[in-house]
Amino acid sequence: MQIFDLSFFKALSWIAAGCLLFLNACENKTIETETAYQKEKLQTVPEKVDFNFHVRPILSDRCFKCHGPDKNKIEAGLAFHTKEAAFTPLGKEKNRFAIIAGDPENSGLVQRIFDTDPNEIMPPPESNLTLSDYEKKILKKWVEQGAEWKEHWAFIPPVKPKIPSPSNSAKAQNEIDYFILQKLEAQNQPFSAKATKEKLIRRVSFDLTGLPPTLDEIHDFLNDNSADALEKIIDRKLASDAYAERMTADWLDLARYADTHGYQNDFARVMWPWRDWVIHAFAKNMPYDEFVKYQLAGDLMPNSNLEKIIATGFNRNHKITFEGGVIDEEYRVDYVSDRAQTFGMAFLALTMECAKCHDHKYDPISQKDYFSLFSYFNNVKEKGFPGDQEGMTPEPYVTLSQKEIESMATFVKNLDTLPKIELMVMKEMPQPRKSFILNRGLYDQHGEEVFPQTPEAIQVSKKYEPNRLGLTNWLFDKENPLTARVAVNRLWQQMFGVGLVATSDDFGNQGSLPTHPELLDFLALKFQNEGWDIKAMLKYIASSATYQQSAKASKELLRKDPENQLYARAPRLRLKAEMLRDQALAISGLLNRQVGGPSVKPYQPPGIWAETTGGGGGSTAKYIPSKGKDLYRRSLYTFWKRTVPPPSMMTLDAASRDFCTIKRQETNTPLQALVLLNDPQIIEASRAIAANAMAAVDTPEKRIKYIFQLVTSRLPNEEEVVSLIEYLAEEKNNFRKEPERVKDYLSIGEFMPAQSDEATQNRTELAAYALMANAILNLDESLNR
């Protein structure tokens, strides 16, 4: 196998690379409407065309459908997914070639893409695919320049890169910066200034804990002039329960966690003890390999114990139908498929699903590979249709008594002290179930028998046991080219909003290429060689100068690098759905810091469950909100009904939890404005913030500053203060004229300020401050970190 060609990446001009990354991103409108500047770049064919950066993305996206890995769909015996296939002699006489290195005129590929005859042109009109002039020129030039072939980068194991030594390295704080600066140097672009301390603490706080910093923390940090002031903050954040909760929130998307079974009447299920284990594992910084091993194969590990078995609940988070009358095997096959697909996407960033019905169209994953992977997860004694009654736990499950929890699983926060908890887990059948290729993916169309085997395209030297434990050991074999890259890329995404590979769920041929391939490999190997230490990796990223830059973007920089692929500034990121609600709860002092336990039901507009229920559904037929302190738990504890998920969360781009999600959408819509302006949870929090401000300081100016800093982590400037003083005075005046409004506005939600407070004495004042707090909570700055 060819060694990853690093010299190329170093030499590559960034104009060219950026240009192709952009091309590779996707063909949606998003691309077409990007700046004119980008369009200009598209017109320039690079000096030296590179196969991985420029050519393969085109071949994959426009040609593989009929000339790619799906061996049953290969037209005219020609395919472009391997070198051998691409250069194979064609035609009866075996005297024609799609590609003749250096000879575009006689290369069928070039002839056909420039052909104007609709019967000859490639791609053919009926494919609804076309090539732009630029793309045609790229392909032609590549052939002209010798048609050099390279393997897909992601399937070649990372090799330790040399640390670059750019000349502009004065600001570098660790190795990350050398890689980033090297690219910047080529562009004659410096780092942005360091972010203000207020921004830094807010950024670190949200990225590592999903919560804003407290006022005390901000003040201490601002007054701490020691060299390691930020490091102390990072360490403290990483040591907090809030860190484990924030990491878990992302993991719940990946693991498609929910509190209901997901179909039809959508009965409740109890999987939160598994979620509590995830929190526990993150809190104690379990190494990533161990963390994943427990979840995939804890039941098969040597010295398996209750904790490891609970962790395997990961594989049972998929939807399960309770709809009367379904065909058992059809759904059982779906569950097994879901496990295999989740495995592929979560740990290998491969879209396995495509290979269920036929060989993958773009990646070297055959249908046989799919069902071989499927067979690892097929040996569970489970039913597709466990029954149609609420309350039964689909087999296999473990029963946790309070005694067992107290002795062996203290991380399960059985707050309701249920006498026993039945938790779905993995359990291997003594005699493995036979697995077959399912023709067209249909549950009853058995083809060839298959056996547990890892995908052929991802080779490691060692052989492993043909079971889930073996699969997991293969996953963490040092030669596995994907596991570490995929994992560190997700951590990078957590800190920068976007991974070094933007398509963090697809490292295949249709995915994006890494913006900084050497950095990705450097981080992957560091992660792998230094004990898969998640906290250490996050700290390392947070300690880089790259991460600590200001997010300010000059017009010129925006024009030059709208996607921030150069990292000449820090990204400005909108807070995730959970963070937006948690921020309001945290700064209002309402947040209940209980960790773990059964999911809770905060405020939700009345009737949403009731109006869709069929009368079945039992406890999920009607939403009965929690009371008291359960209204104020962090959002990861919000009860997740899959068929009718919490509407405010969904509007703010939460994942549906129907299947594994690695990257959420990030949108900006009017319905989001309505949630943030009108959700009782926000109104109530605004009132609590106002009451706290009134208790803490006395003058309007001081109170405004207090609230502003609480919400945005910084003090307002003079202009903002003047503006808000004016706003406050006007609204106070309006409230005074309409006392009814004061009463109404102050009656939303359960929270009431203490009787002794000024807030209860001067209710008009309270209403005006509450309204102002609500406004400040809606500033774009407050919605970002």
Add this chain to the structure above:
Amino acid sequence: MFMKKIFTDRALHLNRRAFLSKSATGIGTAALASLFGMSFFSKNEHGVVVENGGGTKGILDALHHPAKIKRVIYLFQSGGPSQLELFDYKPLLNKMRGEDLPESIRQGQRLTGMTSGQKSFPLVGSMSEFRQHGQHGAWVSDLLPYTAKIADEICIIKSMYTEAINHDPAITFFQTGSQQPGRPSIGSWLSYGLGSENENLPSFSVLLSRGTGRPNGQPLYSRLWGNGFLHSLHQGVQFRAAKDPVLYLNDPAGISRKSRRKMLDKLSELNSMQFEEFGDPEIQSRIAQYEMAYRMQTSVPEVMNIENEPDHIYRMYGPDSKTPGTFAANCLLARRLAEQGVRFIQLYHMGWDQHDNLPTAIVKQAKDVDQPSAALVMDLKQRGLLEDTLVIWGGEFGRTNYSQGILTPKNYGRDHHPRCFTIWVAGGGVKPGLVYGETDDFGYNITDKPVHVHDFQATLLHLLGIDHEKLTYKYQGRRFRLTDVHGHVVKDILT
């Protein structure tokens, strides 16, 4: 000096118009455009803010061919209405009542777990009478007297078939083209492809009602109007007979419109300062979204307020039409939304799942929908809207020709049946008065002109000027479309 600047700025910020004029010079014409038109932004996979499909314009720069219709009203009959009691007249079943379904007809059709254990499959004919109506003599049951009267306006498709035999996968299949949840709904695809005709209302609106035929039947799922992997802007927005007609629409108690306006002006002012400092175009987009939300707060209640509808309209839609949340009231609202240019109006009426007690239940259920459905078609027609609107009436599958459970002289039930069922469509581009497709005398198999769910979806898109193979969205490396890799336009029913 500093204070002076503030006061100058404040003078400029006196009202929104002034703010906009400042924007025009201060933050560029793009922002101005997005404030006036409804432009939408999201981050692409590299995290950069881009304008994308939606707003007044969708992803399609031009239609693939001239459109026959501009909008769709889909009266989804959830639960699986029995075609045998409503449209598909099979006197043979009455003659053979109680006899077993011949295996030669069943041909190995898989059965749901609800009847697969039955020892016999006693055939049962319709309890309701059928008559021929309209110029072409379409057979329509006496359960649907109003629908019968519009037989010349509608195209009845008797040869629909699907692949799923259970509710959840079958409804999901109809609405998203896939039995497994997670794909965008039809309305989301249209919002993505075509955008919106009314910048102050969501282009995909959803209304729910509960039938009287089986009030505690089977549920719905809000994910049915979900955007799947498309931008969340394209998600269906539920219009409800509740205090908040759209979730979170109302200002909180105690907040006046004036106060809300003032708050938005304040937000614009402070956000603009941030924009000047950080240069992030997302900030401009945020300002635009808040303004759009403000406009929705007016336009939604306006369209929902049916108080000024004249009496003859209420009479047309029937007595239920004055009761918010009923199917009849929703039909009336559907017309009002159509008038406002809403692209896709999806009604769901629950309660068609008559596994048992069918003879009594279906009478009530049919009565819920018969008059309002017909009224909607005629009301659209009298307003000249029917010519560019498509109305669809139908459920997720049909029902068996044999009784589920014990057949008694007065009672029977029917299980789910995927192999044939009936829907009707009416409006622009569709042949009125046509009865399309045929089933065998047992009402079990299609004998002529089968229409698959994907064919139905392809035809719907075709009427809107969209080639179903060309409206795609690339997600996780693959180009997805509503019709997956299938679907043929049913040209025979087109004008």
